[in-house]
Amino acid sequence: MRTKPAHFIMKKFLLFCFILLAFTLQINAQGSGLSLGNDAYSILERMEIKMGIPSPIHSSNKYFDRKDAAYYALMMDTVSGRFSGVDRLNLYYIYKDNNEFLITDFSNSSLEIQEPIYEKVYIDSTETFYRLKSNAASASTSTESDQYILSKKPFLKYFYKTPANFFEVDRENFYLKANPLIYFQMGQDDSQDGVIFQNTRGLRIRGGVDDRLYFSTSIFETQARFPGYVTDRINRFKAVPGAGFYKSYNSSVFEITDGFDYLNAEGFIGVNATKHVGVQLGHGRHFIGDGHRSLFLSDYANNYFYLKLNIRVWKLHLQNIFAELAAQGARDDRGDQLIPKKYFAAHHLTYRPIPNLSFGIFETVVFSRRDHFEFQYLNPIILYRTVEQAVGSADNVLLGFDAKWNFLNRFQLYSQFIFDEFKFDELVLDQQGWWANKFAFQAGLKYINVAGINNLDAQVEYNLVRPYTYTHRDTTSHYSHYNQPLAHPLGANLSEFIFKLRYQPKYKWVINAKIIQTNYGEDEVDNFWGNNILIPSTERVQDYGNEIGQGIKTNLLMANLKVSYQFKHNLFFDVFYTLRNYDSEVDALDGTSNIFGGAVRLNFWEPAYEF
Numbered sequence: 001m002r003t004k005p006a007h008f009i010m011k012k013f014l015l016f017c018f019i020l021l022a023f024t025l026q027i028n029a030q031g032s033g034l035s036l037g038n039d040a041y042s043i044l045e046r047m048e049i050k051m052g053i054p055s056p057i058h059s060s061n062k063y064f065d066r067k068d069a070a071y072y073a074l075m076m077d078t079v080s081g082r083f084s085g086v087d088r089l090n091l092y093y094i095y096k097d098n099n100e101f102l103i104t105d106f107s108n109s110s111l112e113i114q115e116p117i118y119e120k121v122y123i124d125s126t127e128t129f130y131r132l133k134s135n136a137a138s139a140s141t142s143t144e145s146d147q148y149i150l151s152k153k154p155f156l157k158y159f160y161k162t163p164a165n166f167f168e169v170d171r172e173n174f175y176l177k178a179n180p181l182i183y184f185q186m187g188q189d190d191s192q193d194g195v196i197f198q199n200t201r202g203l204r205i206r207g208g209v210d211d212r213l214y215f216s217t218s219i220f221e222t223q224a225r226f227p228g229y230v231t232d233r234i235n236r237f238k239a240v241p242g243a244g245f246y247k248s249y250n251s252s253v254f255e256i257t258d259g260f261d262y263l264n265a266e267g268f269i270g271v272n273a274t275k276h277v278g279v280q281l282g283h284g285r286h287f288i289g290d291g292h293r294s295l296f297l298s299d300y301a302n303n304y305f306y307l308k309l310n311i312r313v314w315k316l317h318l319q320n321i322f323a324e325l326a327a328q329g330a331r332d333d334r335g336d337q338l339i340p341k342k343y344f345a346a347h348h349l350t351y352r353p354i355p356n357l358s359f360g361i362f363e364t365v366v367f368s369r370r371d372h373f374e375f376q377y378l379n380p381i382i383l384y385r386t387v388e389q390a391v392g393s394a395d396n397v398l399l400g401f402d403a404k405w406n407f408l409n410r411f412q413l414y415s416q417f418i419f420d421e422f423k424f425d426e427l428v429l430d431q432q433g434w435w436a437n438k439f440a441f442q443a444g445l446k447y448i449n450v451a452g453i454n455n456l457d458a459q460v461e462y463n464l465v466r467p468y469t470y471t472h473r474d475t476t477s478h479y480s481h482y483n484q485p486l487a488h489p490l491g492a493n494l495s496e497f498i499f500k501l502r503y504q505p506k507y508k509w510v511i512n513a514k515i516i517q518t519n520y521g522e523d524e525v526d527n528f529w530g531n532n533i534l535i536p537s538t539e540r541v542q543d544y545g546n547e548i549g550q551g552i553k554t555n556l557l558m559a560n561l562k563v564s565y566q567f568k569h570n571l572f573f574d575v576f577y578t579l580r581n582y583d584s585e586v587d588a589l590d591g592t593s594n595i596f597g598g599a600v601r602l603n604f605w606e607p608a609y610e611f
Contacts, residue, residue: 032206032216032270033063036287036299037605039510040069040097042502043090045290046448046457047076049406050087054355058317060402061310061348062287062299069094070101074147084454089507095147096164096569100175100208102147163569169207176207179570181220183604187576187597189227194256196597198224200604217267223249225259227595229580234260237534238331239483242285244302245330266303278310286321288348288362290404290414291461292498293488295440296362297346301484302326309380320347320380327368327476329483342368342476344486345377345384356406362418367395368476396420396472396479412446418487420469433546435530435537438469440487444498455504460497467493467521467530467546471537478533485533493531494520495548508566516558521551522584552589557581562606574599 034040044064048055053075056068073094076083083091095102154161162168169176181202189196202220222243226234230241240246240262249259268282284303288296306323327340346364353359365384367374374395376387385397400418407413420438427437444461469492470479479486488494496518503511523531528539529551540546562576578595 032066032208032214032268034066034069034097035204035605036063036285038097040064040094042457043094044069044072045412045446047072047087049412049446049448050409051076051079051082052356052406052409053079056312058312058350058352058358060288060290060350060358060360060404061317061319062289066098067101070098073098074102077147086455086504086507090504092147092149093507093569096149096162099148099162099164100170100177173210174208176205178203178205179603181218181604182602183599184601185574185597185599187595189593189595191591191593192228194225195254196225196227196595197254198222198226198599200224202604204603213269213271215267215269217265219263219265221261221263223251223259223261225249225251225254225256227578227580227593229582229591229593231258237483238329239302241300241484241489242302244326244482264303276311276313278312280306280308280310282306282308288319288346289402289416289442290412291416291442291444291463292459292500293442293461293463293496295416295418295442295463295465295487296348296400296402297321297364298485298487298489300489301480301486302482304481311380315352317350317352318347318380319349321345322373322378324373325366325481340368340476342366343373343377347380350402358404360402362400362402363398364479365395365397366472366477366479367393368474394473396477398470398479410448414442414444414446416440416442418469420471432544435468435540435543435546437546438466438471438492440465440469440492453503457502459500459502461500463488463494463496463498464548465492465494466548467550468537468540469493469530470533471530471535473536473538475536478536480533483534490518490520491531491533493529493548493550494518496520510564510566512560512562512564514558514560516556518556518558519549520554520556521549522554523551527551553585554589555581555583557583570603572599572601574601 041062041064044055044057045059048057048059055072057064057072073091077091149163151160151163159166164179165177166180167178181200181204183198183200185198187196200220200222202218204216204218206214206216208214234240240260243262243264246260246262249261250257251259266282266284268280268284270278270280270282272278283305285299285301286297286306287294287299289298304323304325306321308322309318309320311318322345323343325342325344327342330339344364344366346362348360348362350358350360363384365377365387367377374387374391374393376391377384379387385399398418398420400416402414402416404412404414418440421436422439423434423436427434441464442461444459447458450456450458465488470485470487471492472478485491496516499515501511501513505511521529521531523529523535527541528535529541530546531551557580559579560576562574565573567573575598576596578593580593580595582589582591584590
């Protein structure tokens with residue numbers, strides 16, 4: 001039988017995606033997502049712990065929907081007596097950032113809570129600014145709300161009419177928000193000569209039409225010189241954390257010749273098939289988990305092309321992600337050729353039996369086909385392991401479980417457990433360190449208002465990843481994208497303790513402190529001990545006697561202190577200090593860095609590199 005060419009099959013796949021999107025345009029839609037790292041994540045998560053009120057957000061699936069964020073903030077605003085002044089102002093931060101979704105029909109909520117219905121009351125048909133007016137049937141009189149906030153002095157009359165948006169259009173059936181992205185950081189690493197810096201400029205636009213379709217797109221360009229340990233990692237893996245193609249960058253101004261220049265973009269279009277079923281097609285990243293790390297899917301790697309389905313009904317949230325990944329990086333000496341492709345499919349089902357307790361199951365498969373996506377993996381509710389066996393392939397399947405429990409209005413316990421490969425008798429009965437007992441484990445605790453101090457929050461987390469976890473027997477199906485891990489940034493063969501403090505003494509001030517102690521085993525030049533997930537597992541040193549930290553024993557300490565001041569909405573000034581101590585069994589690899597610096601950022605969140 002003649003095989004159809006790859007471009008024909010891919011066209012069929014894309015046609016399927018767009019037919020699905022076209023069908024869903026007939027129904028109402030939700031909104032775009034909060035950028036990963038946005039301060040709203042800390043605000044919303046601590047509110048859920050503190051208040052114990054049911055949230056529409058299943059917090060392990062990030063990013064959060066902006067409409068859900070605005071909805072939950074409005075819910076919190078109805079509660080009195082348990083908020084500090086900073087808490088109340090933080091709610092207004094969310095209102096300002098998501099003002100297109102201040103109008104929420106509480107009566108149609110899937111939550112068993114009855115609240116007033118709000119509608120837009122337009123003040124001026126030309127300018128189309130509005131306030132919120134209660135339409136509750138039980139209300140004897142209508143009252144207006146000032147949650148939709150206007151700027152006192154718009155810039156040049158047309159810009160920053162509201163505090164959060166450089167330019168916006170608010171019509172009854174259409175909204176558009178446009179904002180610049182700016183991040184400029186400069187500092188000094190005492191382990192190398194010259195300055196380190198990052199200069200990022202960009203633009204983000206989001207909008208919606210007819211309350212049915214929503215979209216978001218952003219593009220940003222960066223020139224940077226990183227600390228020496230980051231540069232070493234980039235040169236080793238030929239990949240900038242969180243980025244794709246890059247070029248060398250030289251600057252006569254800063255007198256440097258070892259910088260990097262790269263352009264990145266993300267964007268998506270989304271619709272809802274029904275009130276509870278959403279579809280999204282885009283290019284971006286995701287994060288699954290409640291911890292600082294994710295052992296399921298993190299946002300460390302470069303953006304990727306994806307189709308995402310979200311089904312939220314009753315106490316369930318099912319999220320499916322189907323994506324195309326790069327099996328290598330753009331700098332892997334391939335010449336003028338396309339980067340080899342691979343694919344992954346993932347689904348994560350969370351069940352929340354009561355408002356403060358949730359359980360989840362996660363499964364993902366990474367596979368490489370020379371000419372097509374494996375369409376059987378498009379089934380959103382099947383176990384991928386059964387499909388893998390049915391098609392007769394040896395794809396890389398991982399299965400995980402997670403849980404979260406909020407209790408005493410102060411604490412949150414969370415965990416993740418993921419299996420790559422394992423045999424019960426080898427893991428439990430014989431316990432001889434079989435190489436294919438590949439698994440990872442996370443446990444964490446969050447504590448808000450520590451010792452009764454308002455807005456002082458702590459988090460402690462432990463991560464463990466067995467050697468060879470996330471690897472595969474071939475050179476492409478490892479759990480990575482663009483030479484970057486899709487889970488823990490350091491790969492595998494590690495144990496790690498993380499301690500974080502976040503203190504917001506005043507609304508405009510935030511102090512973040514973080515200590516990360518990681519013990520891991522690095523691979524030797526000629527011996528693969530299970531740290532670098534890009535190396536095929538067939539190159540392992542031994543079948544038995546494998547333990548965490550084998551290879552070149554390494555202790556890595558990262559400590560960071562950052563103080564941020566919000567001068568205007570989403571305009572921050574930062575000062576920071578970072579200590580990195582690298583203690584290796586090979587003395588020649590030892591090193592300590594002290595990094596001082598400052599940054600200005602507008603609508604931009606902290607970069608993700610951290611080793």
